[in-house]
Amino acid sequence: MSEAAVQVVNFRKRYGPVVAVDNISFEVGRGEIFGLLGPNGAGKTSTLEALEGLRSADGGTLRVMGVDPTREARKLRDIIGVQLQTSGLPGSMTVREAMRFFCAYHRAPERVDLLHRLGLGEKMSAQYATLSTGQQRRLSLALAVAHNPPVVFLDEPTAGLDVATRIDLHEMMRELRASGTTIVLATHDMAEAEKMCDRVAILLRGRIAAIGTPRELTATGSGFTKVSVRTENGSLTRSDAAFPGVARKTVQEDYVVYFTTSVGTTLSAILAHIEAHGDPLIDLRVERPTLEERFLEITNGGGAR
Amino acid sequence: MRAFANHFAFEFRTGLRDKNLLLLNYLFPLGFYAMMGVMMGQINPLFIQTMIPAMAVFAILSATVLGLPNPLVEGRENGVFRSFKINGVPSLSILSIPAMTTAFHAIIACFIIALTAKPLFGAPAPVNWLAFALLCVLAAFTCAGLGALIGVVSANTRVTILWSQLIYLPSMMLSGMMVPTSMLPAALRKVGLLLPSTYAMHAFQGLALGQATDIQPWAAIGILAAGGILAFGLALYLFSWDSRNTTRRGHPALAVLALLPYIVGAAIF
Structure with a gap:
């Protein structure tokens, strides 16, 4: 069998x-x-x-x-x-x-x-x-x-x-x-x-x-990890700094959201930036892409294997 | 054996629990019997002579031809048979067990009629109770075969009613239940010979009541038995688990082959 x-x-x-x-x-x-x-x-x-x-x-x-x-x-x-x-x-x-x-x-x-x-x-x-x-x-x-x-x-x-x-x-x-x-x-x-x-x-x-x-x-999807950061003075919102690994940045309510392929280096750079600007960190979230996002990516993008 | 016993017990209880089935198994035939006993006794005293076989055949037709097909159609269309198939319930059980329990209910109704018709309405009781019992079983088997076949080939419950009434209504008028077949015009008498109830009536009258009949009772039994076997065989052959997924083994029109024994009967008698 x-x-x-x-x-x-x-x-x-x-x-x-x-x-x-x-x-x-x-x-x-x-x-x-x-x-x-x-x-x-x-x-x-x-x-x-x-x-x-x-x-x-x-x-x-x-x-x-x-x-x-x-x-x-x-x-x-x-x-x-x-x-x-x-x-x-x-x-x-x-x-x-x-x-x-x-x-x-x-x-x-x-x-x-x-x-x-x-x-x-x-x-x-x-x-x-x-x-x-x-x-x-x-x-x-x-x-x-x-x-x-x-x-x-x-x-x-x-x-x-x-x-x-x-x-x-x-x-x-x-x-x-x-x-x-x-x-x-x-x-x-x-x-x-x-x-x-x-x-x-x-x-x-x-x-x-x-x-x-x-x-x-x-x-195996787009490979982006979502890093969401909220600081007290909003220094990241106003900043044009290009952090390593970041492909895209959006602002969602009080959070600045970065889509990165290199979580470690991006996080280090973000933390260094807010420290340099004396802007206290309130919240930091790192989210891997979910299966639902991958599913939507596949079903919307098509391309059967 | 345990599966058969469970299935049989469930179907038997359903015949009492389901309001529609309770109506067709008992309330309608026994109510009609009581009404006919009261009315026809005064209008047509001749009817009383054949009241027991007529009302027994009526009860059998009501339970089997009117009652049996709908649950089969609903079972197929509502996915019940899919569940059954997945759990190993064979198609033979799906068709034969409800047919058996329906026949069982019909036979109980027949005996209620046979045991009460004499004291209540003065109808002659069977002179041969064994023959009466065996003929109840045979007539119920044959009509249950037709009921199962109608359930198998009907696409929905509306079609079921149409086919059922095509047997049921002519049976009432042409099989000798209400009017002796000898009083019918020759053409209508021939049409009546296409119905199983006509042969059941002659067999009951000849063998259970000991009355004279136009058709040899044993020949009527042979035709009834052949009709029942053919109807069940066709129902099994044409059975479909699911109208969406399963391809039938044959065209539903093959069901008309179930009329063959009655056509032969009509040609002979």
Whole structure:
């Protein structure tokens, strides 16, 4: 069996004349949290659904724990857990019944503890149709992981969740990773991807525009680090001094913001400047580019790899 | 086995819990039965002679042809079947278990009718209760097959109603439920032979009530069984998990093949 939990090689998917996914390849290691990012229509859902066995591929090879999702559907069911973005359960099915129903089909013991853990303990007898969107998503997540699958696909898992439940969910994802579960996560939430994912792939128009760890991706962007400085007398605002490494300077409220490729030398020069002008420092912030900024840079600039 | 038991129990409860299904499984057929018993007993005393099979077939049609298709369409269109597929629920279970539980509800309604029609309205009770029970099972199986097929091929619930009524309304008028088929014009009698309810009525009358019938009851049973098997087979073949992602194995128009046994019946009788 391959070392990778998920393998996608030259995967292609088209709908009539529209090419939804164009020859993409990537691997997800075991125990990894892998993020699929991209604007709507980038091919994320097509890729996920092909891996889940819900769509067939028009070309290429897909494997989940060595299993072909199209040809070995029965084997696939027990090794994956899926939280669909738009999942449905019969409206009259209660929370407890849903857990019992799906665990029975997976030949796994019921996991009522998961329902309590995800805040559904008091909703055991509530019918699916009466649950809020957040509760439906939590139930869907509980059902996805109840049979302890080695690979879990989560499509927008935290959309519509309150902050506390989101934190709980992230904690649960970390626990799953710690227990060796591989998670493939499709999300629009860049902060979530940056915080949770070991690696991410940014899809754009059916192609992989960038792939790597969040740190690698942000480092391969424009490369600018943002240095924001606020001083008591505003000496930097009035100054025309050209600090080393600085490509651009803007003023945002009381802060002077420098975009630099050389943080150390820029900082030294700024500090020397304000000291020389006798201008006391009030606040200094150094911010690396975020994944969201890199994502916007890629999606706005285009250029699939 | 555990999965089957859970699924069966859930679908059975749904037949009582869901207001629409409760209406079609029990309230509508039993309410109609009570109304017909009161009214028709005075207007048309002949009706009382065939009241039990007529109301049993009515209850079966209501639960299966009217009640079964919509949940199947909604399950497909609302992504329920996608969830089922991902979690390993086979298409055979998706079609057969609701069909079984619907048939079960219909059979309960049939027995309520059969057990109360004599004391309440003086209708002749079945002389062969075993035959009555087995015919309830067979008629429910056949009509559930048609209900499942309608659910599978209908694009939405409005189309479902159209197809269901295409079987249901002629059944009321032409199958012998309201008026004996012998009183119908020859052309309408032939049209009635395209309906499963006509064969169910003859089988019930001949084997459960011991009455004389135009059609050989065993031949009617054969046609009903063939119709049920064909309808279920076609429903399974044409089943689609998701109207957006899944390509059907065949064109929905193939569903008309389910009429074959009845066309043969119409040609023979």
